[in-house]
Structures are given as C-alpha cells and as structure tokens.
Amino acid sequence: MQYPMFKAALAASVALALSLSVTAHAQSTSGSNGFATRINASAVTGNATYNRFIVRYNASVPTTAVAATQSASAAMSRATKLQASLSSNAPAVSYKRTLATGAHLITTSRKLNASEAAAFMQSIASDPTVAYVQPDVMRHAIGIKAPASFTPNDNYFAKYQTDYLPGDGTATAAGNKVANWGGANVTGAWDLADGTGITIAVIDTGIVKHADIDASLGDAGYDFISDGFVSGRSTDGRVSGGWDLGDWTTGAPYDSGANACVNQGQGQGSSWHGSHVASASGAEITNNSIGMAGIAYKAKVLPVRALGHCGGYDSDIADAIVWASGGHVDGVADNQHPAQVINMSLGGDGTCTADDATAQAIAKARAKGTTVVVAAGNDGADVKSHSPASCPGVITVASTGVGSGLSFYSNYNAPGESIVKLAAFGGGVYPNEASSGTQLNPEGFAWQAVNNSSTSPAASPGGDTYGGMAGTSQATPHVTGAVALMQSARLAANMPLLTPDEVLAVLQKTARTPHTTPNSNKTFGAGILDAGAAVAEAVKGGGTTPPTDNATVLQNGVALTGQKGDAGSETFYKIDVPANARALVIRTAGGTGDVSLYVKAGAAPTATAFDASSIHAGNAESVTVAKVAAATTYYLRVVGVQAYTGVSVQATYTPASQ
Template sequence: MIFRRTVLSLLIAGACAPVFAGTVDLTSLDDATLSPRFIVKYKSGSAERAQSDARQRSLDAAATRARPQMGARIAALQGNAALHVQSLRATVGGKHVVKATQRLNRTEAEALMRAIAADPNVESVAVDRLMHAAALPNDPVLTSHQMWHYGTGAGGARVTTAWDSGASGAGVVVAVIDTGATHHADLEPNLLPGYDFITDAFVSRRATDGRVPGGWDTGDYSAANECGAGAPAENSSWHGTHVSGTIAEVTNNGVGGAGIAYNAKVVPVRVLGRCGGYTSDINDAIVWAAGGHIDGVPDNPNPAEVINMSLGGAHECEVDTQTAINAAVGLGATIVVAAGNDNSPVTGHAPASCANVVTVGATGASGQRASYSNYGAGVDLAAPGGAGTEGVPGGYIWSTLNNGTTVPGSDIYAGYTGTSMATPHVAGVVALMQSVVTTPLTPAQVEGLLKATTRAFPVKQTQANGAGLLDAAAAVERARSFGQPINGLPTTPGIAMVLPPMATGERELYTIDVPAGATKIDITTYGGRGEVQLLLGYEADPLPNSNVGASARPGINQAITVANPAPGHYYLALSATKDTSGARLLVKVN
C-alpha cells in the first residue's frame, strides 16, 4: 500500500511538472500571437513521430491539458469553436508543424507549448517563427556588382542569407598572406597591424633586405625582362587589397561594396612583391600569422583564426611548407588556399596540394567551373571566382583596389577573376562560422562543415571541382548547431548489427563517432529482404540535398565510403523504401 501511494504521488507530481518534459523554446513567442503555429519534434521511434493518429491523440490531450491554464476566454469556447491543435505536415529533421485553431496571446501560447512538451514522447517544441525581408547593406557596389557572387542566384555563395541570420564575423581575425594592403578608406578601418616578410630589397622595393612592420602594399610592378628574359612589363596588381576587401571591406556605410565578414579584422602580411615571393618568407609568414614565433620578428599580437593564401606555384607541396602549415593548424588556424589558375590537376601545385588546408576551386555566375580553375580530387570545394565570360558585372569578383599603375594612387573598386578571388569567399565564410560559435571550431571541423554544407553545382562541372559550391548560410547554420546532441541509435564500429523490421516509409537515425586521425568510414547494409536507402550527415541529421554521402540502389545492399573524414559525430539516416526484415548494418572506422 505504501509503495502504491508513493508511485501515485510521483505520478501526480509528474502531471504538474513533468520531469521528462521536452524542451520549450520561447524565444519567438510574439510570433505565436500572430500565427499560432509550432514545430514539434517527437522522439525517434515513437508512435507519434511515425503515425498521424497517435500524433493527433497527443495533440488533443495537450489541448485538454492546456485549456485550464489558458484563461476564461479559451475555457468559454465550446463545441467546434473550442481550442484544438491540428497536425499540418512533416518538416525537416523529423519534426512536425502543428497549429492551434484559435489566435492566442503570449500567456495562452506558452501554456499550450508547455502542454505539448509534457508528452513524454515530445523532444522539443518551438514557435514556427515568422521571417521578414531583411534590408541589404546600403553599399552601392553590393547591389550593382556584387550580388551575383554574394546572393542567392545560380552562382551565388548565399552570403546575404548568412547575414540575415546575424552572422558578421565579429571578433574573428583573418590573416591575408599576399601583396599586403593599401590604405584604402573602405578597408583600412578593418585592418590590424601587419608585417612585411619580404627579405629581398629587389622584390620588396625597399631600401634594405630587412623585414618591417606594417604589411603595406607599395606596389609589385615590374619592367620588361626584370622577371626573366622575355617577361613583359607588369603594373602593380594590388592583389592583397582586393582579396582583403572580399573578406572584410567596411560595410553598410553607403560607400563602395561589402565584405563577407564585415565585422572581422584583417592582418595584412606582405610576402609578394616584384616578380613574386620566396617560399621561405611565405613559410615564416604562415607560422607568424597564426601566433607562432619567428626569430627576428615581434610576435603577432593578433593571431589569426583564419589564414587566406591566394597564391601558389607549379610544384608539389614542399616539406618546409607542410611543416609551416602543420604548425599554424596546430595553433588553431584554418588555412584556405587557392587551387590555382592553370586549368590543370591541383596535385602539381602548392600550397593547394598540401595537407591540412582547404583548397578552393573557382566557378562563374552560372555555377560552372571557371575554365582556368585547377581541378581534381585535391579540391575541397568551389566558390565564386568569376569566369570572365559573362561580361560586367557577372564575369568578375568586385572588391577594393587602387588605380596606381606602379605606386599607390587613388581608391577604386574593380573586378578580378581567379581562384584567388574564390578563396577569400571561403575565408570570409569561415570567419562568419567562427563568429557564431561559443567555442572555436578546430580547422578539421571547419573543413568538414564547409564540405558537408556545400550545395550541389547548378550545372555539370567539366572537371572535379570539390564537394560542391560554397553555401555561406548553410555553413553558418551548421556551425551554430555544431556539437548539440541529436538523438540516434548508437553503432559499434566493426560489429554488424541486425536491423529491426521496418515498414515502407519508416526512418531511423544511427550515430557514428569518428575520432581524430581516422582515414575512412565504410558503411554497408546487406542481407534480409526489402529495400533501404542511406543518407550520412556530419554533425547534423542528413537530408537528400544536404549530406556527405548517400546510397539509393535497389534492394538492401547499400554502401557509403567517406575518405579522410573530419573528426566528430556522423548521423546515418536509414529509410525503408519497401518493407524490410533481416537486414544488417556494418560500420567500419579506420
């Protein structure tokens, strides 16, 4: 008798304040007073998640529980006018959209949400938020020239959508290892003290071979034959200024264009001058930019979380360069490099072929591979670089520049093409990602998220051009949710597990933990009868248009392989497209 009374007491207490209630997100409660729609996530494997009848019974019970807490107005409604909650449709992530039949005030909406969350099979309840058109920054070059590569068109990187979510790059430092930067009025406010690492007076055009603080670009022009017999004369490129502007040009000031991570700061590091730059200087600059010590140079007071290297040479990755990259990555810097502009396999170019870097190919306004862009398995992803064939403005990437032919002249804005222009798009997005997380992502995690969130190329690529096209909005959103728990059934690598019978349309989620240093994930299903399909997600529930691997052949036998996986949590969605029984799942992580 005492035992029964104790249990009864616990049940009563649970009815008042459920110990295992789902989470309730009230951050957009005002939106529920305009349209009483909510997004409900039912627990994996629950009847409510898979069966409409069970889901409606749960919602009916929630409405009954909520009415006494919702005030006299709701309680007075009778018959068909009484408060009900209807299930409208399924949505992404195994969630469902539901709607109350009555308009609610804040108190009523909160009471209903908590009543829905009281069902032990409910994992979370949130308001189905109302979104609104967001005003673009007021920089005129953004709307006239930059929208094709920042916006949502075929070749756009979805940067404007990432801005709408609140990402700005605030608090993040990006080092640009290049020709340095000019005193451009629309860039300089976002520059931090840099350094000139060139140790040759001919290359730097300074009086001595010594390195000097500043990182200012004084020009990389050359006369005919200065850079080799037959070499033509070249005007100064102001290359580093253009790259830096794409990353962090001052934005929403009514002047010029916009930078992707407009609240980030750039450390300009000069390594390229007349006729190019020496590998030894570049290697030192990589380490210094990330916060490492280089003899004879004061340590960088603003270590970079992101390093942009829109430079390279036609040779394989050298040991010293790889050593410098490894040191910088060990200090937490994500290194983003250009694939190169030779329309050739990336394997023969450095630093594009080095390990532990994010290598970027280029695309044009229609999403096609730019004809000059290097290609192959070493390219991680592609970003807008301009193809030149679309004319003005769609053929070029627009950013800050200078009109001086030799030494600095006046500030201008101009269009360039190249993988050099694609690379700062990615570096800027990395800064956006790091600005929305509480704990900085590791370089491996950044690379994994960038590749996992690319969108499919809108047109077929003429050569391998990476996992897909950079999607800033998806990358930022995935960064925000990185590491948050997702319910799934555990797997044990190397041990086959028998899958439960599944009816057509059923879906189950499995978790795979991948340690640092893993070289491959192999996933296979086999045996039994029926038909299944597989989707694999990195740090997210996978979707047909957002995954790192998929297998959808007829029958049970499916396979997904991921080479050089980023460390972290992978989620395998297994769906039955025909009634299935006796199937097995084997996961291997090597």
C-alpha cells in the same frame, strides 16, 4: 560620389595571369642510395634557375648555422662530381636564416639551372642527417583583372556584387541580367553573423589605404619579404607593417638585367591583389553608403605581406603562416592579433608533401586552431601539381562563375582526387564559364576596392578606385569570409570555435549542388559555397553524434589496418579500458592522405565536444592518457582531412595487474 574609374586590362591580363601559374610537373630526384623521398624537386622546371634551398635536418641532430653551412658546402663539393657545369663553375654556399618550422635556408652565389639544382639537392639528401630538401621557389598572386534581409547601402553593391546573393537562378538586377546560379549567399549569412570577434590574416601583397577599406591593422601586420629585390626596399630584411608598396614588374630591374623575372616589355603594373582579396574577406567597409561591401565585414583583417615584385618565396610564406597563427618567428615581434583563419590566394608549380616547409608551417597553424584556406590555382589543370593548394590540411578552393560551372582557368580534381574541397564564385569571365567569347561584365568578375597607381600606391583618396578580378584568388576569400562568419556566430552563441577539421566538415556538408552538371573529369569537391547555410549549420554544432553502438570495437594492442575514408568523413571506434589501467595510447598511422583524431571518454566525440585531439599534417596522430581511474569506454573519431586509405588505428594500454 563621382563614378569611379575602374581599372582596365582584359585580354592581356588573362594571358598574364595564366602564365604566372605554370603547370607543375611533379618529379622526384632519385639516387642510388634510396633517398628520393627526402627530396621534393616537383617545382624544378627546365627553364628556371634556383639559388635558394630549404634544408631540414633530423630532429635528433642539433644543427647550428655554422654546421648547416659546412654541410651544404660539403654537398656542393660532392655535387661537382655529379654535374660537369658545377665542376667548372662551382658557386659558394651561404646561410641565410632558420625558418619558424626549424628548417634552414641556404643560398648559392649564383643561380643554378635545373640539372645543377637537382644535383645539389641530391648531394644534400645523401647526408643521412638530412630529413628533407626542396628549392625555395617563387609563388605568385592568382588573379585576372577585369575592365573597368540585411542589404548594405553601399552604392555599387547591387550592380557589382551579385556574387554575394543566393545562387538560386534569380536574374541579376543590373548589368547583363543573367541568371545567378553562382552566388555564395553571403546575404543569407549576414542575418546570422557579421564577423565580430574574429581575425582574418591575408598573406598576399599587403594592403593599401583607401576610404572604403578598414586598414586599422595595417601597422600591426608584417612584411615578411626578406629579399630587397622582391620587397622593393633598398636593403634585404623584414619590416613591421603589412602595407602594399606595389608589385610592378615594368622596367629595370624586373624586365631587364641579370635578375629579370619577366621578358622585356612584358611587365605589368602593380596588381593591388592583396587589397582586393582582403576587401572581399572582410576589410571593405560595409553599409557606409560608399562603394562596395566585404563579407565578414566586422572581422579584423590582418595584412601580411609575402608577395612583392616577381612573387614571393616559400621560405617567407612559411614564416608568415606560422606568425599569422600566433607562432613565434625569430627576429620578428610576436603577432598580437593571432588569426582564426588565414587566406592564401597564391601559388605556383610543384606538389606539396607533408614534409615541405609550407606544409610544416600549415600544420603548426592548424595545431593552434587556425583554418587555412588556399586557392586551387589558375592553370586549368589537375590541382595535385599546384602548391600550396596540394598541401595537407588546407581548404583548397576552386572557382566557379555566375552560371555555377567550373571557371575555364580553375584547377580541379582529376578522377579519384579530393584535393579541392569545394568551389566558390571567383568569376567566369565569359558567359556559361566558356574559355572565350564576349566578356561578361560585371557579372563575370569579382569586384572590390583597389588603388589606381601602376607603381607605388597613390595616396587616398586620390588613389582610391575599385576593380574587377577573376581567379581562384577571388573564390578563396569568399570561403575565408564565410569561415569568419561561422566562427563569429559561434562566439555570439557562447559556443567554442570550430576546429579546422570541423570547419571543413560544415562547409562541405552545406555546399550547394551546382546548377551546371560538373565534368566528371574536372570536379571540385562537395559543391559551391553557401555561406548562409554554413553559418546556420555552424551554430547548430556541425552535425549529430552517431549512436555509440555504431563504433568499431578495438582490442588492446591490436592494430586495425586498412582503414579508409573520404575527405570530410567521420569514422568512430571504441575500446573498453579497465580501472587503473596505465599509459593508454590511441593512435593512427601509415597509409596515404590526411586524418585527424578526436578522443572522448564515455561518449562519442562530436564536432564541438571531445577530451583530446591530435591534428597534424599526414596520418601520424596520437593521444595519450597517463592513467584511467575507473573502468571507461573511450571513443575515437577519425576525420578525413583529405581522402585517406591504408591507415591503421590502434589503442594500447597497460592493465593494472602488470
């Protein structure tokens, strides 16, 4: 095969990628009526404009499209009294649609500046029937382009995919022959699993046709971009098929005109980011003597397009999450290939709370057993100001390089945080993960299949090529692919699939200590992904059950307050319930962070054996047993999805005599 022409970009692409994910400044919009907690304005920045807003009403208040429009129009009228520029030029308010989470998408006839948007949201939140309001902001692909046991025979594997090898310090066989401390040990996992039986959904720019990409679910995927300007289609609306139509921002209307999203002359050609990410997680055809390899190479990859020209809106991304996991979205045919794991290598400004539309969608996906893996972001900053990386319930992934240090661009945990759960190879760009120097090529980048066109995709095979990228976008599919391998191994062993919390616990338990000592002010969770160890642990069941006498005893109706734990921690409780007791309710509530609850009668719940569970964003978890026939000890397992504190644990039942 002719040596492919690798895409080139470097210094300029580094600057572009870092500019796309601007540092978030989490701020609340407060009002005299005490409704600040119902507004998330953390993504609102002084130099941006907004004409889309997501509004969620209280569940007890049935809200039609007409009622939501009237309510938002009334809010705009009130806002004119708060903001002079709105008074002199008040925009009309329109209704777009209902999201899969039940929230409503409202638009304005002109874009509002930051002060106007804040006044409008404050006015919306002053309505007591409103539960939450947020701007519908753009998210972006996160990546930096590079210049041009079982071991697959793909002809570029040995030189370009050293990130799949064990991170044991062995020198790379080709290229710069540097010590490889950052490898994900995918080759070790391949001895145990190949992804068979698992579906991976990649929510990104879509996928292209390529001789080395399995795009067999391309037509089964979906394009969730509802705005024609962003999708590149001639009209608004969603369409079937997860195909990448290109996301270039060169030329009108993207770098000139009223809706331009980049400065003139600063646009970029199509990234083919979704194909790169999908290829890494599993879509790149493996052991075919061509090109490179994918991680969970016998899994099926479902492309879901939510990013296009200029990025993608939260409202579209939230619906894509629900649909990809098997949930229903109005106006869209149900997904016939529900995913066991979702990859989101995207993000942008703002802190994500449990009430955000994206977090609500993630909670729906988790309730269906779908693990959601998310990029930490490329701001080189505290991850708490990046969304969806800071959403509850996701596995947030930082990037390390071949030397095992934190990549210079990667977001991280500040002291006391545990938002980033672990790291994986995403590319360090320069030796020793420095922020400058001579670019380390190919070992400084992750390499996969892409297209060679700068606008619409060139047809295969003429458009087929391979490209290197670096970013937390590239770290994330390493973890996603490992999750697919873990679940595939369990299917092969006739074991039930791991829950999202159990997946996280296994990944963190088996993560490798980095060779380079992390900066204590910029940490990245449990360590570096070791796919081989994770798959082996997953088949073992993800841990052992502690002795039941270690469980904390609960008394009927008495809340045990002030409970706390780290991300990935397990704490056990128990309560003795007499025969014929009724209405046993076991719950957690309050505090900060995120927990999940598992319950089993007669024995402590394990990672794979439990009678009931409650898995939602936040700490409000509850399991109910209508009647307990025989005297039984019920055991509780509280798992820290995120680090948590101030949580109460309580079990209440009604004795037979009452």
